[in-house]
Amino acid sequence: MSEQEAIRSYQLDQTKAPLLTALSEYRKKRMVSFDVPGHKQGRGNEELTRFLGKDCLSVDVNSMKMLDNLIHPTGVILEAEQLAADAFGAARCFFMVNGTTSAVQAMIMSTCLPGDKIIMPRNVHRSAVNALVLTRAIPVYVNPSLDMELGIPLGMSVNDVRRAIEENPDATAVFLNNPTYYGVCPDIKEIVSLARAAGMRVLVDEAHGTHFYFSDELPTSAMEAGADMAAVSLHKTGGSLTQSSLLLLGPNMIEEGGYVHQIINLTQTTSASYLLLSSLDITRRNLALRGEETYKRVIDYADYARCEINQLGGYYAFGGERCNGDAFYAFDLCKLPVHTRTMGLSGFEVYDILRDDYDIQVEFGDMGNFLAILSVGDRPVAIERLIAALSDIKTRFASLPETMLVNEYIEPQLVMAPTEAFYAKFERIPLEKCKGKISTESVMCYPPGIPILAPGELVTDEVLTYIREAKERGSQMTGTEDPAVEYLCVVK
Ligand SMILES: Cc1ncc(COP(=O)(O)O)c(C=O)c1O
Numbered sequence: 001m002s003e004q005e006a007i008r009s010y011q012l013d014q015t016k017a018p019l020l021t022a023l024s025e026y027r028k029k030r031m032v033s034f035d036v037p038g039h040k041q042g043r044g045n046e047e048l049t050r051f052l053g054k055d056c057l058s059v060d061v062n063s064m065k066m067l068d069n070l071i072h073p074t075g076v077i078l079e080a081e082q083l084a085a086d087a088f089g090a091a092r093c094f095f096m097v098n099g100t101t102s103a104v105q106a107m108i109m110s111t112c113l114p115g116d117k118i119i120m121p122r123n124v125h126r127s128a129v130n131a132l133v134l135t136r137a138i139p140v141y142v143n144p145s146l147d148m149e150l151g152i153p154l155g156m157s158v159n160d161v162r163r164a165i166e167e168n169p170d171a172t173a174v175f176l177n178n179p180t181y182y183g184v185c186p187d188i189k190e191i192v193s194l195a196r197a198a199g200m201r202v203l204v205d206e207a208h209g210t211h212f213y214f215s216d217e218l219p220t221s222a223m224e225a226g227a228d229m230a231a232v233s234l235h236k237t238g239g240s241l242t243q244s245s246l247l248l249l250g251p252n253m254i255e256e257g258g259y260v261h262q263i264i265n266l267t268q269t270t271s272a273s274y275l276l277l278s279s280l281d282i283t284r285r286n287l288a289l290r291g292e293e294t295y296k297r298v299i300d301y302a303d304y305a306r307c308e309i310n311q312l313g314g315y316y317a318f319g320g321e322r323c324n325g326d327a328f329y330a331f332d333l334c335k336l337p338v339h340t341r342t343m344g345l346s347g348f349e350v351y352d353i354l355r356d357d358y359d360i361q362v363e364f365g366d367m368g369n370f371l372a373i374l375s376v377g378d379r380p381v382a383i384e385r386l387i388a389a390l391s392d393i394k395t396r397f398a399s400l401p402e403t404m405l406v407n408e409y410i411e412p413q414l415v416m417a418p419t420e421a422f423y424a425k426f427e428r429i430p431l432e433k434c435k436g437k438i439s440t441e442s443v444m445c446y447p448p449g450i451p452i453l454a455p456g457e458l459v460t461d462e463v464l465t466y467i468r469e470a471k472e473r474g475s476q477m478t479g480t481e482d483p484a485v486e487y488l489c490v491v492k
Pocket residue numbers: 098099100101102104124125127177181205207208233243245448449
């Protein structure tokens with residue numbers, strides 16, 4: 001689609017970038033500031049200005065009439081949000097400056113009251129588990145299913161969601177990832193129709209799904225599928241600044257928009273960064289005008305890399321051929337997950353070797369796979385470098401695969417509500433002595449930040465083995481008070 005065709009396909013004028021325009025005008029005015037921030041367009045912090053650049057500091061400003069206010073937008077921020085809603089096919093859009101974490105939490109907090117049930121796959125991000133603590137909601141976890149050969153969790157199968165809905169007709173919502181970290185998408189249209197028939201909301205974590213809105217070759221987006229809300233990390237694959245994100249509302253939520261906004265404002269800063277906000281505005285315009293062509297290029301790069309890596313032998317760069325019509329309903333072609341177990345190396349190991357020996361940073365490694373994410377900023381030369389490094393790693397390190405632990409799904413044993421456990425009296429004891437205790441905190445490998453253990457869950461042998469193995473293989477563990485993850489807080 002040409003830029004002119006793209007412009008015509010939207011209702012609003014997507015060539016506009018109201019925040020960019022307003023900030024450019026503000027800069028021209030050479031305003032004298034007797035307000036915050038105290039660096040006063042960079043003059044009060046020379047070192048920082050040298051590092052980040054004068055242009056950057058000159059628009060790191062506070063809310064004012066000409067620049068609107070994120071807490072209660074009525075001017076250029078509101079206009080920029082309306083343009084983003086139009087670009088993403090949503091009824092309403094909120095700009096978020098505390099990451100997709102805040103968007104995920106706003107979805108759950110505006111849907112669940114204390115004690116409400118929410119149906120979700122276990123492989124949700126920590127932001128969703130933490131939202132359970134904040135809302136006192138009760139998770140009904142659905143086994144996300146597992147690809148046994150690759151050892152990765154998938155989306156949820158339609159039948160499992162149907163069963164969870166039938167067994168929990170009082171649940172308020174179904175929460176899902178579109179896609180998962182590995183690029184796996186569930187049958188979102190069918191799940192939306194099941195939930196809708198049962199009177200439940202559908203909340204979608206689309207932290208990794210920005211590009212779905214700008215290409216027909218990619219899986220169905222949440223808004224297209226008719227979901228109620230979606231949390232979209234424009235900063236992950238769209239190109240905006242880290243931490244900037246979007247919360248989208250579908251047409252069914254239009255009446256609830258004011259309430260959702262009040263929920264966002266419970267925790268939102270009153271000093272939203274104009275660097276982040278303008279990056280959302282500029283990125284939205286860029287994607288609306290040129291997104292289709294951009295992601296076509298990204299898909300081509302990823303397809304090329306998949307093909308070349310598979311020709312190296314030993315690795316398995318998997319893709320759409322794994323789709324099974326159910327829990328692996330569709331694949332995000334911009335993702336480049338690579339299975340490494342067949343070479344006797346864990347994904348953690350390849351992740352570390354790529355960084356330490358080749359200066360290549362991929363997104364994450366797990367027991368049997370690593371993930372490279374391709375997006376708007378990739379270049380063929382970098383892809384060639386990754387392929388060459390993988391070839392070299394194979395020559396240097398490949399061995400037999402027998403020592404690998406399969407990345408099994410660990411069925412969580414929720415024995416106490418997450419909030420109750422989080423706020424319970426606790427004791428801090430060595431991990432190895434925690435078997436049979438109830439955890440008050442989460443444990444996860446970061447990235448991807450998906451809990452192995454969450455507040456309210458029983459510590460089992462399986463959980464302990466997984467944590468031990470992940471640590472031995474060099475995964476960065478997070479979530480616990482103890483930075484070394486040697487001790488765990490459990491209910492006293
Ligand atoms: C699936 C998923 N959801 C939510 C988030 C949170 O996003 P952010 O880091 O922008 O707060 C992440 C971040 O990695 C994620 O992977």
